[in-house]
Amino acid sequence: MGNYSNQNQVKAKKHLGQHFLNDESVAQDIADTLTLKGYQQVLEIGPGMGVLTKYLLKKDMTTHVIEIDTESVDYLKANYLNLAPRIIEKDFLKYDLNQVFKGEPFAIIGNFPYNISTQIVFKTLELRDQIPEFSGMFQKEVAERICSKEGSKVYGILSVLTQAFYDAEYLFTVPPNVFNPPPKVDSGVLRLIRKENYHIPCDEALFFKVVKTAFQQRRKTIRNSLKTLNLSDNLREDSIFDKRPEQLTVNEFINLTQLIEKDQ
Numbered sequence: 001m002g003n004y005s006n007q008n009q010v011k012a013k014k015h016l017g018q019h020f021l022n023d024e025s026v027a028q029d030i031a032d033t034l035t036l037k038g039y040q041q042v043l044e045i046g047p048g049m050g051v052l053t054k055y056l057l058k059k060d061m062t063t064h065v066i067e068i069d070t071e072s073v074d075y076l077k078a079n080y081l082n083l084a085p086r087i088i089e090k091d092f093l094k095y096d097l098n099q100v101f102k103g104e105p106f107a108i109i110g111n112f113p114y115n116i117s118t119q120i121v122f123k124t125l126e127l128r129d130q131i132p133e134f135s136g137m138f139q140k141e142v143a144e145r146i147c148s149k150e151g152s153k154v155y156g157i158l159s160v161l162t163q164a165f166y167d168a169e170y171l172f173t174v175p176p177n178v179f180n181p182p183p184k185v186d187s188g189v190l191r192l193i194r195k196e197n198y199h200i201p202c203d204e205a206l207f208f209k210v211v212k213t214a215f216q217q218r219r220k221t222i223r224n225s226l227k228t229l230n231l232s233d234n235l236r237e238d239s240i241f242d243k244r245p246e247q248l249t250v251n252e253f254i255n256l257t258q259l260i261e262k263d264q
């Protein structure tokens with residue numbers, strides 16, 4: 001009797017964003033992006049058949065995985081016996097991670113499902129008190145956007161909100177041909193390391209609102225795009241309102257939020 005469970009490969013499902021990495025050295029390089037500083041546990045999102053997981057398991061920390069696809073979960077259970085108790089068969093976006101981590105810090109890593117990549121970043125930002133580090137692979141354009149600085153064409157909501165709390169570093173590019181099936185675009189690996197002081201000195205909810213509203217019309221001055229916030233004429237005369245959102249640094253967005261806070 002052959003151990004057939006080891007042979008069956010998971011069939012890639014498009015609606016789950018499945019592009020399996022088939023290059024061991026890239027998997028190793030992604031696992032090695034973790035600095036292992038400030039946490040003893042890591043959560044891999046979307047392990048699939050475990051190409052990245054096996055390099056995480058060699059590290060001096062506890063690896064948990066969250067995977068929505070039953071077929072992948074069955075594969076992992078059959079092939080990584082020690083991992084079985086730490087496989088969470090759930091949707092990362094919906095699952096309450098504190099059922100597992102109970103307030104403890106953990107890092108996030110993955111070759112992420114590209115169809116939900118922005119939502120993965122937003123959920124990480126919500127849980128930033130517990131997530132000192134985040135690294136992994138996105139569609140290249142998304143990875144670049146997260147890491148870009150003011151003045152860049154791709155600088156936007158994701159860049160500002162992420163970099164308010166994390167130092168973002170674009171690490172390396174991965175071509176389509178190392179995946180099965182190959183995606184249509186290049187991929188990019190990045191790392192976010194939480195800032196030492198990641199509590200911003202303004203109303204955080206208002207900060208999110210200001211950034212999102214400003215970038216809704218990225219070609220206009222923020223005087224124009226922030227009209228909906230009903231600011232006083234006096235405040236709107238401040239020269240910062242002459243700028244377009246893509247010209248503002250993260251700190252300038254924080255200063256702007258402080259001004260608006262005082263105005264209300």
Ligand code: SAH
Pocket residue numbers: 016017018019020021022045046047048049050051052066067068069072090091092093110111112113114116
């Ligand atoms: N890490 C593997 C698979 C990458 S493909 C590799 O590199 O080969 C993306 C993986 O994310 C798939 O296994 C897919 O099933 C999983 N996935 C997709 N949406 C998910 C979600 N909402 N929550 C958890 N996992 C998800």
